[in-house]
Amino acid sequence: MTDIDITSTSEEGFVTRSRIGDFELTIDATDQEGPNPNATLVADYASCYIPAFRVGGQQRDYDDLGKIEIDAEADLDDDDDLEAIRFHIKVEADVPEDDLDDIVARGEDICHVHSALREELHADITAEANAF
Template identity: 75%
Template sequence: MTTIEVTSTSEEGYVTRSRVGDFELTIDATDEEGPNPNATLLADYASCFVPAFRVGGQKEGFDDLGRIDVDVEGDVDDDDDLEAIRFHLLVEEDLDDDEFDAIVERAEDICHVHSALREGLHAEITGETGGF
């Protein structure tokens, strides 16, 4: 089992600086010195899903999917809690709907952030292929 260690510090206000290995990440609930926690979660989710999509593509026989862009939208309620997440993928490789859906299904099983979120908050995923 691997342990992930993060050290987060908030010296004042709503800014938190986290040290993750050799990297520093600044998150600000007010969006002034960095993205807010919900935006960071959406970026993290997309950043996990893309490599999972690539691995899923390899398992479906596509060794190189080319460029992949993900547009992410998240809906928040009046308490700033995420209610819904949507991914729209633009994939360079030209896939038919069944191929795309099969890769998405595999990616959902592979993506660790997808697994960590409550089921009601998994991303709704649409896409286009043969792009760029």
């Protein structure tokens, strides 16, 4: 038995539609009908990291971090392969810097996408509290 079951189909060109349960995700290498695979990977990473960050906050007794936003950036090499990812996290709650650094590290340990990527592609993460 598998844990994740996805069907990805490309009828023509560079557009792929993936069926994930009841959802459909369109990814387009040309950025015309959807985001490209690299952008999708970075967005998936950020989308995984935010709940991991919240859990890390709960482990440090910050049950209400409020709004969390990640500004994600990525660099591509000459072959259009991802070579660097950076996250700047904005947190609504007022969290001391030492605790914020600890929550960032806990988020890295919890985030499944972070664990799945090769180490040189782990996001370089900065965070600021009381940001909204």
